[in-house]
Amino acid sequence: MFVGKDIERLDALEKVMGRGVFAGDLTMEGMLFGVLIRSDKFHAKIRSIDAVDALSTPGVVRILTHRDIPGRNGFGIIKKDQPYFAEEHVRFPGEPVLMVIALSERIAREAASKVRIEWEEIAPVLDPFEAANSKVSIHKGGNLLCHKRVLKGDVNRGKEESDVIVERTYSTQRADHVFLECEAGIGYPDPSGRIVVISSTQNIHYKQKEVSQLLALPEDKIRIIQAATGGGFGGKLDVTVEGYAALGAFYTNRPVMVRYTREESMLANTKRHPLYMSYRTGAKKDGMLTFVEAKIVGDTGAYASYGEVVALRAAVHATGPYQVPNVHVESSMYFTNNPVCGAMRGFGIPQTAFAHESQMDLLAEGLNMDLLEIRKINALRKGSTTATGQVLSHSVGFYDTLKCVEPAWKSRNKKDNKGFGLGCMFYGIGNTGVPNPSGCHLTLNPEGKVTFHLGACDIGQGSDTALTQILLETLGIEKDSLELLKGDSDITRDAGSSSASRQTYITGRAVYEAGKKLRSYLEEKGIKKGRPLREICGEASRGGRIVFEGYFDPPTTSLDPDTGRGVPYATYAFATHMTEVEVDRSTHTCKVKKVHAAHDVGKAINPSSTRGQIYGGIAMGIGLALMEEFIPLKSRSLYTYYIPTSMDMPSVETYLVEDEEPTGPYGAKGVGEPALIPQAASIMNAIKDAAGVRGYELPCNFERLCLLAQRDKK
Amino acid sequence: MHRISFNLNGETTETEVEDYSTLMEMLREKFSLLSLKEGCGIGECGACTVLLNEKPVYACLTLAVKADGCDIKTAEYLSKGSEIHPLQKSFIKAGAVQCGYCTPGMLMSAYALLKNEEKPTDEMIREGISGNLCRCTGYIQIVEAVRDAAKI
Numbered sequence: 001m002f003v004g005k006d007i008e009r010l011d012a013l014e015k016v017m018g019r020g021v022f023a024g025d026l027t028m029e030g031m032l033f034g035v036l037i038r039s040d041k042f043h044a045k046i047r048s049i050d051a052v053d054a055l056s057t058p059g060v061v062r063i064l065t066h067r068d069i070p071g072r073n074g075f076g077i078i079k080k081d082q083p084y085f086a087e088e089h090v091r092f093p094g095e096p097v098l099m100v101i102a103l104s105e106r107i108a109r110e111a112a113s114k115v116r117i118e119w120e121e122i123a124p125v126l127d128p129f130e131a132a133n134s135k136v137s138i139h140k141g142g143n144l145l146c147h148k149r150v151l152k153g154d155v156n157r158g159k160e161e162s163d164v165i166v167e168r169t170y171s172t173q174r175a176d177h178v179f180l181e182c183e184a185g186i187g188y189p190d191p192s193g194r195i196v197v198i199s200s201t202q203n204i205h206y207k208q209k210e211v212s213q214l215l216a217l218p219e220d221k222i223r224i225i226q227a228a229t230g231g232g233f234g235g236k237l238d239v240t241v242e243g244y245a246a247l248g249a250f251y252t253n254r255p256v257m258v259r260y261t262r263e264e265s266m267l268a269n270t271k272r273h274p275l276y277m278s279y280r281t282g283a284k285k286d287g288m289l290t291f292v293e294a295k296i297v298g299d300t301g302a303y304a305s306y307g308e309v310v311a312l313r314a315a316v317h318a319t320g321p322y323q324v325p326n327v328h329v330e331s332s333m334y335f336t337n338n339p340v341c342g343a344m345r346g347f348g349i350p351q352t353a354f355a356h357e358s359q360m361d362l363l364a365e366g367l368n369m370d371l372l373e374i375r376k377i378n379a380l381r382k383g384s385t386t387a388t389g390q391v392l393s394h395s396v397g398f399y400d401t402l403k404c405v406e407p408a409w410k411s412r413n414k415k416d417n418k419g420f421g422l423g424c425m426f427y428g429i430g431n432t433g434v435p436n437p438s439g440c441h442l443t444l445n446p447e448g449k450v451t452f453h454l455g456a457c458d459i460g461q462g463s464d465t466a467l468t469q470i471l472l473e474t475l476g477i478e479k480d481s482l483e484l485l486k487g488d489s490d491i492t493r494d495a496g497s498s499s500a501s502r503q504t505y506i507t508g509r510a511v512y513e514a515g516k517k518l519r520s521y522l523e524e525k526g527i528k529k530g531r532p533l534r535e536i537c538g539e540a541s542r543g544g545r546i547v548f549e550g551y552f553d554p555p556t557t558s559l560d561p562d563t564g565r566g567v568p569y570a571t572y573a574f575a576t577h578m579t580e581v582e583v584d585r586s587t588h589t590c591k592v593k594k595v596h597a598a599h600d601v602g603k604a605i606n607p608s609s610t611r612g613q614i615y616g617g618i619a620m621g622i623g624l625a626l627m628e629e630f631i632p633l634k635s636r637s638l639y640t641y642y643i644p645t646s647m648d649m650p651s652v653e654t655y656l657v658e659d660e661e662p663t664g665p666y667g668a669k670g671v672g673e674p675a676l677i678p679q680a681a682s683i684m685n686a687i688k689d690a691a692g693v694r695g696y697e698l699p700c701n702f703e704r705l706c707l708l709a710q711r712d713k714k
Numbered sequence: 715m716h717r718i719s720f721n722l723n724g725e726t727t728e729t730e731v732e733d734y735s736t737l738m739e740m741l742r743e744k745f746s747l748l749s750l751k752e753g754c755g756i757g758e759c760g761a762c763t764v765l766l767n768e769k770p771v772y773a774c775l776t777l778a779v780k781a782d783g784c785d786i787k788t789a790e791y792l793s794k795g796s797e798i799h800p801l802q803k804s805f806i807k808a809g810a811v812q813c814g815y816c817t818p819g820m821l822m823s824a825y826a827l828l829k830n831e832e833k834p835t836d837e838m839i840r841e842g843i844s845g846n847l848c849r850c851t852g853y854i855q856i857v858e859a860v861r862d863a864a865k866i
Contacts, residue, residue, distance in 0.1 A: 006809070009809070011811075012805070012806040012814075013798070013806060015814030015817050016789075016798065016802040016811060016814075017749075017790075018748065018789040018790055019748075020815075020817075177849075178847075178849055179815075179849055180761055180815040180816050180847065181753070182752075228813075228814065229813065230751075230814070230815030233849070261752075262759075460815075460850045461850075608808075611855075612809050612812060612850075612855055615852030615854040615855065616849070616852045620849070637756055637758070638759055638847070639756060645844045645847060645853075646843050646844050646853040652852070
């Protein structure tokens, strides 16, 4: 009735009318504005701060530094190592040092420009190889954040058995999320003395915990509410403005708005990790892979953020969606004085996909095999064992995605400057080898409706609509009989973060579980015998509050720290993209003309929305392959950092494979990140086909294409 | 301060603005027209697109004083009460809205295009919205929405 249907998005009407309330649109009586003053140094000691002129500017209410923090001056998803305000040192350009709070944004900015900071510069460490050997230690514990390993079989035996071995090194860039809405939030004290923050976020319950630690207040004294959120892509998972807005409200007892300009967002926001990946891959004459050996080195910037997750995910997915008997992956992440790298759509796997998909093409070339054929031969399928030793027993639709693009692949017409490339991927849904639960609950209200309490953050991907579809399907009731209450830590259970493509699968299953409980209750009360829902709800709400809870934690195991063995994810999504490009050899530009995108999503709860994710992922993949590169202090705004426009988009054919996941709601898995992951890889392979040159660095912008062409001539 | 008068979403109005005020500041702060969004403030993203004498402009780069004697339309103009414009309807139907931050500006560029071109080709639609960045949709369902609206 609802699942598998193109139900219109719940929030679309208010958004087309321009009535979507984003955090920066809010106004409150007596509202003040907070503006941060940041370091413009990569690495320095703070000698002195002179804020006298700033403080005496008319309209300035207060200036806050690390000394004003009542609780912990540190946040981070795993390690709480990133300070809200620098204490003695700054470790990257953009690190906050203090905040000016004033009557207006204009005054706050004017005052901020009067703050004088005297620095003692320290030699910065700017790449991870330098970090590994440098005498300069960015943190007390040294420059290594983490080292991850995945071992399977015997790589030396794999080498002996190989008829062809390909060895190459790949590198990728730092990238910015460029969500259209920059970070924004407002903090205020409520009448009961609690601190409330309304912000643009991917994760309300996590931020409640961080703000509680910052202010040294119990969690129940903190309330986080999600405003309409203008995109996230991982960049609104870490604490952004929430801590500053909360601290401002705590000290001034008034509402404090903190909203970043694009320039501030680009300084402050976490980035995609640059990875350096050295691969050796072998195959037999018949195309069967014999081994993968990979050494991955990443630059996590000044603080940990999601660096450990990216290192681990890159290692676990390093083979790509193929059966490989012998695997040895070493993945290290180093601190540098670059901007902090965190979560960004794909968590390291768009990077490794570029490497493993280039390797597949190189092997096929060495064996004189068809590029699709080598992927089909090696494809993970039901019964395959992954690099971590996990046996895939269900929902492995990878081969079907290859079959989807096969007709287009076989009928491709290679000519002139046109070329075609393939990119494939698999992606574990949810967090890696750790408990990753979601909860939700349902109540019945006196007006005769079911109230859906949802803690998952819809950041534009459409989770509110998809999860509502799952609930309506389970309950068998009409849309009008449901009231959605969401994104408020006071009235919802923790549904985890909107990341790792996990909301449809994990929260979706929790919603299904809650729905099933309520469904039995309604049946017990006679709904099937024609008793109206209105009446049942009315009766139930008079007799006290009844709560129907849903909870799901996907069945995973932790990974062995020495070998990486275990079951990191309960399920995987799979995809194949086939991309056609045209390379202009005089201007060294590449235009993406057409993409065939096949995705095993388990079940498309909302096919239109699923396609929307795929189109958006392709756009971001084009940016990653051809244009986006964040250079600290040079990429200041959208005039020095380009993202794809409508003119850069190809036509796209989508194919939805639905190999249902038994633990997912109605078989659903996830698609948000899979949509992006294979795109850059397929473009790079297509460029090789079109122009005869293979790029090993992203982005392959016109400067790099020009260099490749020049080298080719020599 | 300058006293200026103009037609805003069909009604004649006047106000006082500083010589440094932008059209965006004036419309958001003095008229609470919150459909205009700031995505960059430097005329790159198009989230603040409004029509000045029927032509799309970036309100962040336009000085408020320029509005004097002009006709201004914002996304709020497109709906009357709960009655929405066919373009808005087709945006909803085609799935052209994800996070929605670019949507009002995108709608105004599309509206201006359809005023001048009754039956635009896909290429013309792509060009017509090329000054509006969207990070979520990959533009494809937006182009579909504009194409569908042109058929009505």
